[in-house]
Amino acid sequence: MTTLAICILSHERPDKLNQLLSLLTSTIHQSRRVSIYIFDNSILCANAIKSLSLEYGIPLVAKPGESQASNYASVLSIKPHTYVMIMHDDDCLYVSDLSLLLDDLSSLHHDEQAAYVPALVFDNSYHFSKHTVASDLYPIENNLQPFKLPVFPSWIFRMDFHFTSLFRSYFLDRPAGKYSDIVFIHHLVLKSRKLYSPKKIAGCIYLYREHESNDSKTSNLKDHFAMYYCIGVHLRPAYFFRFTAEYLLNVISAILNFMK
């Protein structure tokens, strides 16, 4: 029987987590095949998140003040499921048809490591853009451009030994800093191409929220460089030189525009 674990990484945003849990629980209805977990490392809002966990009856792994890497590592502590989806507390997941979602997951070949669900981007004023995040990601190479980050969420992974070992190496060691998750998905796609399924899983929509404190808006040059370096050196060396050249060209053109 195919089972799915939805792991929510939470940090100091109880209001947004409330939205996510409310939407999830209203559509999943205590299905035995889907489990939801909260992994929280908040300090200021720890009690508020504990209250939400009790209110919705969802297991909470609370590690107040622990690092983000430690929070990610907690995902591996859950009981085995067939598939796992890791999402952040500021996004939402709308399950329109749970049986369709589970049927689609069941129909994946056992060698296929990951699949994506369609996604919408919305902002603070709840204006939903029509483009899907995950379809932009496929083929993933097109998305690897300077100043344009590939988006991590909306992926569902097969929770097997391959995933566990790779997850551990990227999230606990974090060679690419805050963008370790992006390097992780690139590893799956570029190195393990046969294990990646281009199939879009129906029955749910990932809702990616754009807001002031998005990772992509608070990033810096060092983080970007670390990500490109990891993808380039570890996964496809040619990319690193292409990124660097394109990046420098962009910087030069920006300076020239400014001087005009």
Place this chain on the structure above:
Amino acid sequence: MNSLHFFKDDTLVTFSGLYPDVYLKALQLAFLPTIPITNHLYQLASFFRDLTCSGFEYTSDCHSLNTKKKLLVFLDAPNAKTLQTLRYSTYDTSAIILFERPTSQPSTLYTMLDNARYILSSYTLPGTYAHHPYHYRCASAFLYKEIPLFSSASETFTYQPAFNLSLINSNLYGNNSNTYRLRRELINTCTALQPQTFLFYGRGWQFNPISNPINSLLFFKNEFRSRLYNFPPIDLSSYRGSCTDKTVLLNCLTNFSIENFLDFDGYHTEKAYEPLIYGCYPIYLANRSFNIFADNLLPNEADPVLLLSRALKVCSSGPQAVRNMALRARSCINEYISFNTNTALQQLMRIIHSP
């Protein structure tokens, strides 16, 4: 004509208030053989009908009457011109029923509060008037009789809801910026996530100067404000135009009922109970304190995702179960109203009949 006059023996009752066309329309409905339950003035019309049934007669000329007891009743505060024409001082007693909240009423409101013998409202009066000695806190200013049920009025009706979610809302900013923003956000969220099962009606959401020039003016005014205050652009994919009455709710399981103002204790309008007439469950958002609808219906935080989640949770129990929930909520409120008899219009009826 800015007022209605009823008399019986030595008693004269004059009704006036903010919108003359409202009570005139209610009076017309009261004289019909059957008051249509789909009309939003059903409750007020029922009151006028009961008044005439108890022996009061309608008259257009009150000056020729020589009555001992003169009662002046305001349904919301009148404007200054209406107040002058009524020769306020000639009446012995005056009563005011507050439907709308004070900030959306004319400046004459505070004159009325100072001089009225009876102040009937469901919400707490603002500022120094909060402890007014003549303020009677009522369970509801809108309800008078029990909430009717459409299906029992129509023999040909069959219950076949096709939509899970619905919203009937005019494009009105009306100084309620927070709930106006919330409505726009809710429309966008429901349209994006439930495009097939979301029904959305309302006036003034689309520019159509030929068929409806007034609504088009409304559209421009509110869209200009939306740009000015940076409200979200609206997705009108699920928009079905404007509707004459709310019978469209017969086709829906739930209806988003969002009060215009959330910051007044006990403030509520007909939005709270109108969906129940059609067996549709209201996903109700209002100030929960002192609100008789709060325990029967589901109040919620002012957030589009939470409201949608509530609606989806309700819908997940199946059409018949949702209808039963709506019927239960309706009978609870009806029972409360009949047992307590503390609505503004029931109190007014007592005042009129008191010696």
